[in-house]
Structure formats: C-alpha cells, structure tokens
Amino acid sequence: MNMLFHPDDATLASYAACGVERNYSIVLDLHIRECRHCQQRISDADHIGGALLQALPAAPLGQEQKAAVMALLDGIAPAPGVKAPAPAPEEMPKILEVLRNWRQADLDALPWKPMAPGIRRIPIEVPQGRLNLLRIAPGTCLPVHSHQGNELTMVLRGSFSDEIGRFTPGNVADLDDDVEHQPIADRDEDCICLVATDAPLRFRDWLPQLLQPLFRL
C-alpha cells in the first residue's frame, strides 16, 4: 500500500521503543501494518536499539545468578528453528477489534453520536490520553485549531484536506503544538478518521469553542 503521509520519524522511533501511550499506538498499529516504509523505520529503530544495548555499561552480576541460569538449561527443550506462529490475538474491546479490520468493517453500524452540525463521534476508552472516532459530513470545515501536545489522525474512509495536503484512507497526520491547521472533509463522502490526542485541542476563536465538547475537553 502506497502512503503519502506517515507518522513523524520521532513518533516511529518512540513507538519502537514502547515510548508512546496506548491511544497513539492503536492508531500507529493500523498504519504500520499496511506500510512498508514505516515497517522499515521500526526495524531500523530496533537495530539502533541493539547498538545502544551493545554500548551500555555492564551492570554487575553475581556468579550465583549465572549458576542458577546454567542449572536451568537442561530442563529447556530447544524451540524449533522456525519462528513460532503469531500469538493468538489478545482479548480486546469490540471497538478495537473492529478497528483492526477497518478496511472490511461495517463502520456505519457503529454507535455514532451526533456532536455538532456535520460531526458525529465515538469516544474510545483508553488508559491514557484521548482516542476518538470522528465522522465528518462532506464539506464540513473543522475549526482552526492548534494542539497542546500531539495529535495523530488516521483516515479510515473518505478524505480530508488541510494546509499540508489531502489525506486519504491509511494516511496519517502527525501534528504537534507548533502546527495550527484547519481540516476540511472532502466533498464526495463522509470522512471517518481515528484521532488520538494527549491534551485538549485549543481553538483560536470563540465560535469553535462551542465545539469543544466534541473533543471531550
């Protein structure tokens, strides 16, 4: 799958090092699974992690500890030389299961709740930060906003455009607090996207403040 817009390299590096909160990694998983460019970045990050491990100072370890490990070796049968099959997917909330198969899933059947004219959403429970599915009617203009913190958006259906470009399904907008943008849903169909943020969005003028409940602020 050819993607035009990827997560920032800094985001990918942190993802590889388990340094992103769950709301972001849910979005990232969906993109990276389809994107060889990003898979390569993750693989590179791991090679860098390996070089870093090599460069770490050795922590002192007792001989008795090594003896304990050596004593266990005989009890362990070698695993076959081929990689184990993928572990069974863990139990996850239904909505996350739907998202995992977002290209096939019936997104219309989800419990969309109206939030503002032209905008519906589904909040998704995550331990940290915020994660929302947004469904934006064709031609709807979201308020100009900047971010206190990060905002990571992946389009699942339709498309939106902003100052950066036109985002189609699978593409990701990775924004931080330096960026102010005004996304507009393209005219042909509803735009459905998955949006992770860690802090409330800041709107620039008073009118869009009415929309703040939209983002559960």
Next chain:
Amino acid sequence: MSPQANNERVGDAHWAELMARIADNRDKNAFSRVYDHFAPRVKSYLLGQGAQEALADELLQAALLQVWEKAGQFNARVGSLSTWIYRIARNRYFDHLRRERVRDRPPPDAWLQQEDEFEREVHGGTQTEVERERLSVENALKQLPSRQAQVLYMSFYQGKTHVEIAGEMDIPLGSVKSSLRLAFEKLRCSLGAHL
C-alpha cells in the same frame, strides 16, 4: 573472521557461531560466553527502564533462557545478536508492565518481529555488513550533540514518551520531536546499506 574468544569486543561472526553451536549442539560453553557479555547489558537496560533490582534479575534470567531456547531462530543475516537480544529484553519488560497493569504500552506488533523475509530483503546483510553497520551506529552515537543523545537515551532506554521527556528536560514538545528525529536520522544513515 576468526573468533577471538578472549576479546570482549568480539565480532558478530563470532556471536553467530556461538549461537549456531547453541542451536545445533546445545553447547553450554557457547551459551556461557553469550551470557557473560549480554546479561550485564540487559540488566543495565532493565535498570535504566526503571525496573527494581529483583525484577531486573528475574527478567534478565527469563530473557537469557529465551536466548537458549530459541537460539535456532536467531538469524545472523538479518541483524546482530545485540538487536535480537534487545528485542527480547524490551518485549519481556513491556509485556511484564502490561501483565501487571502498570503501563499499557505493548511492544511493536508481533507481526513485526516475524517479518524475517522482509528484513533479509532489506538488509540483505552478510555478517561483515551487519557488523560494519553496528560499529558505524555506535560511532554515530558518540558524535550526537548532547541534547539529541539525551532525548534518544530517554526514549530508547527509559521508554519515556515525548511529553514526559519535554517535562523532564523542560523543553518544548516540538524540540523533543525534532531532536529525536535528527538523532534517529543520523543513526539510520549510519545503518547505511539499504538507504
């Protein structure tokens, strides 16, 4: 490349040979050498992540036993042993945090670890190339400006998020991202071959 048993900075070819001996012959002597080199570094990594001493010891034992058990899955053509062991240690630690419900930050999707073919295609490395890459990354690491090095360290070694790093270093989030982006870019370039 001939094995240099007494030299701590033995080459990747040497590690590959030791791993093959573990896989093929269940060679404890070979495992003992891998343990001596990597166990103390894995422990450093775990302590850096914030694990208490006892937990670090427990996880490092599990990680090294996994090296013994799965030695046959190590493929020296796709990356160095240190990368393979880094992944094992990272996954062990973050899986532990998830199980204990301390922190929900799963390691990169399991599928990623299995894309053996993909990595082979991209890195296409002989052992010498793999080793050259690793040395070149280590070299690039030493040359990073201090802020980039610090952000990289906090990210890879302490598993901190951009927001946490920004708070601790008292710099804007955008600076964390740009420092990490630059550091990652430099190190990636030093990985070389496939770029």
